[in-house]
Amino acid sequence: MGREVSESCIDSLLTEMVSSYCNRFYANKPELAARRIEAIGYQVGHQLSERYTMERPRFSDHLEAIKFICKDFWSELFKKQIDNLKTNHRGTFVLQDNRFRWLARMSAESKAAQAMSMYLYFPCGIIRGALSNLGIPCAVSADISNLPACEYPESYVLCVVMHACSLCSNGHCHGQL
Amino acid sequence: MIVCVAVVGHQNNPLYIQSFTEADDALKLHHIVHCSLDVVDERVNNPKKSGPTLNETFLGLLYPTENYKVYGYLTNTKVKFILVTTDLDVRDVDVRNFFRRFHAAYVDAVSNPFHVPGKKITSRTFAERVSNIVKSFGLSST
Numbered sequence: 001m002g003r004e005v006s007e008s009c010i011d012s013l014l015t016e017m018v019s020s021y022c023n024r025f026y027a028n029k030p031e032l033a034a035r036r037i038e039a040i041g042y043q044v045g046h047q048l049s050e051r052y053t054m055e056r057p058r059f060s061d062h063l064e065a066i067k068f069i070c071k072d073f074w075s076e077l078f079k080k081q082i083d084n085l086k087t088n089h090r091g092t093f094v095l096q097d098n099r100f101r102w103l104a105r106m107s108a109e110s111k112a113a114q115a116m117s118m119y120l121y122f123p124c125g126i127i128r129g130a131l132s133n134l135g136i137p138c139a140v141s142a143d144i145s146n147l148p149a150c151e152y153p154e155s156y157v158l159c160v161v162m163h164a165c166s167l168c169s170n171g172h173c174h175g176q177l
Numbered sequence: 178m179i180v181c182v183a184v185v186g187h188q189n190n191p192l193y194i195q196s197f198t199e200a201d202d203a204l205k206l207h208h209i210v211h212c213s214l215d216v217v218d219e220r221v222n223n224p225k226k227s228g229p230t231l232n233e234t235f236l237g238l239l240y241p242t243e244n245y246k247v248y249g250y251l252t253n254t255k256v257k258f259i260l261v262t263t264d265l266d267v268r269d270v271d272v273r274n275f276f277r278r279f280h281a282a283y284v285d286a287v288s289n290p291f292h293v294p295g296k297k298i299t300s301r302t303f304a305e306r307v308s309n310i311v312k313s314f315g316l317s318s319t
Contacts, residue, residue, distance in 0.1 A: 047288045053253035054284055057232040133254045135187075 014102060018118050030114075034121045041125020042132075049130035052076050062164065065134040070095060073130060077123075078102065093162045100158035103144065116144060120158070127160060138164040179262045179311045180245065181206040184283060186295060187255030189214055193298045197311055210259045213239045213247045217257050220249070234280075235273055250276040256283070264315065271315050282306040 018037065026033035052073055059065045070082040074097070084096035103119060120142040128140040142160045184193040196206050216239040236249035239259075246267060250258040258279055260272065286292060286303035 043290075043294070046294055050252075050254055050256075050287050051284045054280055056253060058234060058251065058253050060232055135255060 011102070011105060014119070014122060017122070022115075022118055030118070034118065037118070037121040038125035038128070041122040041127075042129035044122075045126035045129025045131075046133045047129075048077070048126065049073070049133040053134070059134065062136055062166070065131070065136055066093060066162075068134075069127065069130060077126065091164045091166075093164070095160040095162065097158045097160075100144070100156050103156040103158070106156070120144065123158075124160065127162065131162070131164070136164050136166060138162050178264060179260060179314055181210065181259075181261040182279070182307060182311065183210040183259040183261075184298065185210070185214060185257040185259065188295075190295065191297070192256070193303070193307075195304065195307060197308070206261060209242065209245060209247060209261055213249060213259050214257065216240055216247075217249045217251060217259075221251060235276055237269075248272050248276075250280070252280065258283070262314075267315070275310060275314050278310045279307065282310065 017040070021033040021037055022030060026036065053068070056068075056072075059068065066085075070085050074080065074082050078097065078101040080097070080099070080101070082095045083098045084094075086094040086096075102123065103116070106116065106119070124140040124142050128138060131138050131140075140160060140162045142158055144156045144158050178197075180198045181194070181196040183191065183195075186192050191210075194207060194210065196203050198206075217236060220236055220239070234250055234252055236251055239247045239249045241247070245261050245263055248260040248262070248267075250260075252258075258276060260275065260279075282303055283298075285306075286298050286300050287294070289300060292298065292300065
């Protein structure tokens with residue numbers, strides 16, 4: 001069992017990371033900030049996938065790797081599993097988390113949609129890094145919404161759309177989502 | 178006695194090779210490691226040995242040469258660990274134990290933020306841990 005830090009430390013670190021990149025390093029260049037944050041997430045996902053697949057037997061196919069992301073990997077990161085997984089059987093997967101933990105303490109101001117999306121690049125990078133380390137290069141993007149009459153008011157629903165080029169039947173696919 | 182351990186990435190690029198003998202046949206050991214990569218690929222891609230051992234990370238004895246035995250281990254991220262030993266009577270459980278500890282050391286080395294994925298592992302801590310694991314190979318009798 002490794003050493004642990006409190007969850008509020010991680011929350012503060014993530015908030016400060018987004019704030020630093022958006023307001024200081026790449027002020028007025030949100031695309032660059034987003035790309036940088038996603039790249040950090042990519043490396044973290046790469047390393048975490050090594051750690052969390054350590055005790056397991058190898059995956060027999062891509063679907064098992066994706067199920068691993070939805071269940072074990074998601075539990076390690078966000079303390080719960082994915083609530084819904086959809087696929088079009090042509091390489092695109094939609095993962096839905098009804099109560100995304102890393103946004104649990106954010107207020108639900110409507111004007112903050114752009115700012116809110118900045119916080120999604122890091123988890124997307126983590127997922128992309130983990131999957132590409134497991135042999136599935138993909139493009140990942142995420143979206144949040146507030147389901148009105150849902151079980152958990154004041155929580156965010158995160159939908160992650162993932163497109164794995166190797167699984168899609170389009171020979172000329174370039175990862176367009 | 179373990180003469181060589183190696184970590185090879187998923188594109189068959191060497192990430193770490195360390196030999197533990199004083200004799201300067203390091204080139205021969207590198208060659209043995211290189212040949213064993215083919216055996217690993219063949220073992221993994223050949224489905225004729227289907228069954229409970231298909232998806233195991235520990236691949237077992239890859240091939241014996243006249244002086245050495247070569248064991249392999251393939252992680253989920255397609256990183257291969259190769260172990261070359263001159264021991265004649267090696268217990269399976271010892272080798273599995275070795276690979277388990279080696280895998281833990283590898284994961285810690287890769288989690289280093291200064292490590293560039295795909296490049297060689299240059300961490301001294303990793304080298305020390307590996308030499309500790311090599312020294313205690315086969316000694317425990319539990």
